[in-house]
Amino acid sequence: AQKVTQAQTEISVVEKEDVTLDCVYETRDTTYYLFWYKQPPSGELVFLIRRNSFDEQNEISGRYSWNFQKSTSSFNFTITASQVVDSAVYFCALSDYQGAQKLVFGQGTRLTINP
């Protein structure tokens, strides 16, 4: 069965600090997708990134970067120079590559950026 673990329930940092959100996953599939979503206080779920299991290249998008390591089944997310607007709950999710494409979510990490 697929499983996603976000061990950090809550993180609180001061603005401009760097912060890393951890995500560890379990799957028996050899091909799969990994995702990060952001849920601000308004409640909507905002897509941030998709990574397939073939591609272990790290990705950077502005202040956001993602580190995918198949050897440790991890897909960590780093925010550099955090801002108050980054405050939200962040979810890591996993889906199979073909077929049902159902998303399995981690428990989420509540990130608070203090001014």
Place this chain on the structure above:
Amino acid sequence: SAVISQKPSRDICQRGTSLTIQCQVDSQVTMMFWYRQQPGQSLTLIATANQGSEATYESGFVIDKFPISRPNLTFSTLTVSNMSPEDSSIYLCSVGPTDGAGETQYFGPGTRLLVL
């Protein structure tokens, strides 16, 4: 990505009543999903809404409690039946794939339900 809307955005309902939530997409999509997010919790898949056939429910969710319709490729409804306070949650629909290059699911804004 597709533009997804949900109605209502929020509601307060009495125990024992039912509420139907609508999900509308601005383009045709292959797959639509319904998720539940209980207070302070993660998202759990309720069912996959299949166009032209019955929905596929996940373990722990049944059609009598959460009937789903999908009359076409742009619209779906989820009904929460015979509600109890435990049904108080955010209900989200998602669609995918829409980007043609992979399996990203995009989510609607959610429906916040409070059952008294």
